[in-house]
Amino acid sequence: MEKSKVLVVGGTGYIGRKIVKASLEQGHETYVLQRPDIGLDTEKVQMLLSFKKQGAHLVEGSFSDHQSLVDAVKLVDVVICTISGVHFRSHNLMMQLKLVEAIKDAGNVKRFIPSEFGMDPARMGHALEPGRATFDEKMTIRQAIEDANIPHTYISANCFAAYMAGNLSQMGTLFPPRNKVVLYGNGNVKVVYVDEEDVGTYTIKTIDDPRTLNKTIYLRPPENILTQRELIQEWEKLIGKQLEISPISQHDFLSSMKGVDFASQAGMGHFYHIFYEGCLTNFEVGDEEEASKLYPEVQYTHMDEFLKLYV
Numbered sequence: 006m007e008k009s010k011v012l013v014v015g016g017t018g019y020i021g022r023k024i025v026k027a028s029l030e031q032g033h034e035t036y037v038l039q040r041p042d043i044g045l046d047t048e049k050v051q052m053l054l055s056f057k058k059q060g061a062h063l064v065e066g067s068f069s070d071h072q073s074l075v076d077a078v079k080l081v082d083v084v085i086c087t088i089s090g091v092h093f094r095s096h097n098l099m100m101q102l103k104l105v106e107a108i109k110d111a112g113n114v115k116r117f118i119p120s121e122f123g124m125d126p127a128r129m130g131h132a133l134e135p136g137r138a139t140f141d142e143k144m145t146i147r148q149a150i151e152d153a154n155i156p157h158t159y160i161s162a163n164c165f166a167a168y169m170a171g172n173l174s175q176m177g178t179l180f181p182p183r184n185k186v187v188l189y190g191n192g193n194v195k196v197v198y199v200d201e202e203d204v205g206t207y208t209i210k211t212i213d214d215p216r217t218l219n220k221t222i223y224l225r226p227p228e229n230i231l232t233q234r235e236l237i238q239e240w241e242k243l244i245g246k247q248l249e250i251s252p253i254s255q256h257d258f259l260s261s262m263k264g265v266d267f268a269s270q271a272g273m274g275h276f277y278h279i280f281y282e283g284c285l286t287n288f289e290v291g292d293e294e295e296a297s298k299l300y301p302e303v304q305y306t307h308m309d310e311f312l313k314l315y316v
């Protein structure tokens with residue numbers, strides 16, 4: 006079967022660049038949206054040029070020019086959007102409504118993967134304010150996709166490793182502590198950590214796969230289903246030292262959310278659902294909807310290996 010042509014929208018972003026890389030590696034003709042709006046952002050320009058050097062096609066298009074999006078979409082079979090969606094950096098998920106309109110008008114797209122790549126928003130209807138905005142917005146985009154009958158796959162990627170494992174799930178830092186570590190509750194809630202490279206690999210694996218059509222696919226590589234305690238122990242083994250544990254109860258964690266800025270409150274809400282409520286693992290996932298079962302050939306990165314980067 007011929008491999009689909011892929012357009013990545015948001016390709017210079019944090020997860021977008023991993024998706025572009027995986028698409029090229031897996032032999033797809035890959036297009037990356039080149040937005041004139043990036044202006045003089047030299048880092049983005051350099052990244053776009055490096056994609057081009059690796060064989061990607063750059064295609065001009067802007068969210069403020071509907072026809073340019075339609076034209077870009079018409080070049081490909083599959084559209085993957087990785088537009089921003091974390092409050093502490095940038096949050097523009099709702100702009101995807103414009104992309105959905107363009108995909109609808111173009112009429113040729115065989116698969117659309119919207120910007121999700123986190124917790125399954127369909128399971129987060131009860132989420133705390135203000136962090137719930139992310140889930141509500143992702144659900145609004147799903148509704149627009151389904152109303153327009155656009156073939157799709159939703160990727161639930163759980164915790165990106167460099168966001169949540171490299172720091173032993175501490176807030177406000179992306180490096181692991183070497184002395185004292187904050188433990189959420191008893192630290193025994195199962196969490197799922199996924200290396201961002203693997204998020205890219207699995208995402209691209211799904212795009213030509215009839216088994217993943219119009220489904221949510223969960224990335225739950227079994228060796229990376231760990232409690233925070235287990236993650237800390239992996240790090241302790243690597244540095245040959247025990248950390249001082251500083252537990253924070255659910256009550257104290259929730260109280261500490263009050264009065265902090267909006268972005269921190271949103272992030273803390275997500276942490277609450279992951280580390281106290283166990284929202285990543287408190288439901289069953291069938292083999293036909295879990296990426297490591299669908300694609301056993303992928304040698305995913307285990308977290309003990311991942312943490313070696315930080316020693």
Ligand SMILES: NC(=O)c1ccc[n+]([C@@H]2O[C@H](COP(=O)([O-])OP(=O)(O)OC[C@H]3O[C@@H](n4cnc5c(N)ncnc54)[C@H](OP(=O)(O)O)[C@@H]3O)[C@@H](O)[C@H]2O)c1
Binds near residue numbers: 018089121124
């Ligand atoms: N599971 C996790 O742990 C986790 C962690 C972080 C994020 N996520 C999710 O991953 C997804 C992507 O997030 P990210 O952190 O990778 O995003 P990001 O790096 O902050 O931004 C991604 C891209 O969004 C595009 N963008 C931003 N503002 C825009 C605007 N005003 N108009 C048009 N395009 C705009 C840019 O694309 P260009 O390349 O065109 O400039 C940017 O490179 C989100 O859905 C987020 O919720 C999950």
